[in-house]
Amino acid sequence: MNALPTLLWLELRKSQSFVMVLAGILLLTAVGLARLTANALNTPEEEAVVLFSLAAVIGGTLLVVALFISARQDGAGLLLSVPGGLAHQVARFVYWGLLGAAFALTLALLLWAYLDRTVPGMPGLGSVLTFVFYGLGLVWLPGVAYLLLAFSYVQSYQLSRLGWLAGLAAFLGFFGLVDVLVEVGSKVAYAALPPVTISLQSLGSRLDDIRLPLEPLLLSLALAAGLVVLAGRVWDEVEA
Amino acid sequence: MNFTFLNLVGYALLAVAAFLLWRGSTSLSARLVSVGFLGLILWGTLSSDGAAEDNRFRGYREDAFQISSRADCLGCSTGKREGVWFVRGTVLDGVMVLKAEQVVAYKVVWAGGGGVYLDGQPQAGGCFSRELAPQGIADLRFEGALQARLEVGPGLSCG
Structure with a gap:
């Protein structure tokens, strides 16, 4: 695992421009939030949420696109010794996982900082961060792992020129996997472990507390780990 | 297959x-x-x-009352706690009809959305409760109500 820092640095080199763009989106969101004013149609809070969703959708799409582009470039030629496939995949997984997490956390922090000033009884930063971390673990980490596996998998069909079919299978299989995850996740949810509870009582309404079940999260994380290991094996066999 | x-x-x-x-x-x-x-x-x-995928809760029946639903229900769950039966959803949209066989009380709590109508009359305040005589019928219409809950059981009121 000595190669990990080097590989992480290579990932950063490959995706520098995207990191800049993401930082730009965050900056624009911050400026936008600071300049929100009341108008006839919407309250500033609603506009803040719209701005936030817009930034999240654009940023999330960009992250996936950047992952696509960066996974196609091979920067490992610069290394003196060739690390194993697992090291490569773990490095990519860690890098893109962290990048997505940093983006989501900063964005959530911006929105929270805005709403905390304007909405009375806004739940504390801890609850918001819990929510963001839960979402990242549930969706983003297995998503990244799936993309990494899909790339190495499609690459292993380059020689037989069946990359298009493999890509199609990987694309369609994704929906099947989501189906299975939802089905299994909803069966095991709340079964064994106490849920993480986020209280909304301070908002002064009749909203129920949000109870996030831990079982689907663990399922997602286990899936992510499994997919990364599998992606490492495919990498090894493709290079060999 | x-x-x-x-x-x-x-x-x-x-x-x-x-x-x-x-x-x-x-x-x-x-x-x-x-x-x-x-x-x-x-x-x-x-x-x-x-199984056709839909988010519909179709209905429920027990001795004291029966309920039939033509409502879309996202994130819906039903259950019974301490003698009170409930159906709740993150988004409820559509019509539910509650028919009493014996005297029952029911309560509707909701937040957000387009509102809740009882027998065609819009209800205010995010909560209301009524009692139904035997053979009484309540026609409940949820218009995109976010976070709505219907409870049926003894002694319900909006505290």
């Missing part, structure tokens, strides 16, 4: 894809991943053939 013409074409395509993808790579892991992906696709088509 369904065996309409289109389904058979689908299965044949999957089989051809499985053959091509198994032959197309020298990597054992990639072949197994192929099998996994195709299995997931097959599973998806099979499960969508069987």
Whole structure:
């Protein structure tokens, strides 16, 4: 695992421009939030949420696109010794996982900082961060792992020129996997472990507390780990 | 398994894809991943053939009352706690009809959304409760109510 820092640095080199763009989106969101004013149609809070969703959708799409582009470039030629496939995949997984997490956390922090000033009884930063971390673990980490596996998998069909079919299978299989995850996740949810509870009582309404079940999260994380290991094996066999 | 013409074409395509993808790579892991992906696709088509996916809670019946629903219900759950039966959803939209066999009380709590109507009359305040005499009928219409809950049981009121 000595190669990990080097590989992480290579990932950063490959995706520098995207990191800049993401930082730009965050900056624009911050400026936008600071300049929100009341108008006839919407309250500033609603506009803040719209701005936030817009930034999240654009940023999330960009992250996936950047992952696509960066996974196609091979920067490992610069290394003196060739690390194993697992090291490569773990490095990519860690890098893109962290990048997505940093983006989501900063964005959530911006929105929270805005709403905390304007909405009375806004739940504390801890609850918001819990929510963001839960979402990242549930969706983003297995998503990244799936993309990494899909790339190495499609690459292993380059020689037989069946990359298009493999890509199609990987694309369609994704929906099947989501189906299975939802089905299994909803069966095991709340079964064994106490849920993480986020209280909304301070908002002064009749909203129920949000109870996030831990079982689907663990399922997602286990899936992510499994997919990364599998992606490492495919990498090894493709290079060999 | 369904065996309409289109389904058979689908299965044949999957089989051809499985053959091509198994032959197309020298990597054992990639072949197994192929099998996994195709299995997931097959599973998806099979499960969508069987039970139609909808978010409808159709109805519920017990001695004291019966309820029938033509409402879309996202994130819906039902249950019974301390003698009070409830159905709750993150978004409830549509009509539910509650019919009493014996004297029952019911309560509707909601937040956000377009509002809740009882027998065509819009209700205010995010909560109301009524009592139904035997053979009484309550016609409840939820218009995109976010976070709504209907409870039926003894002694309910909006505290």
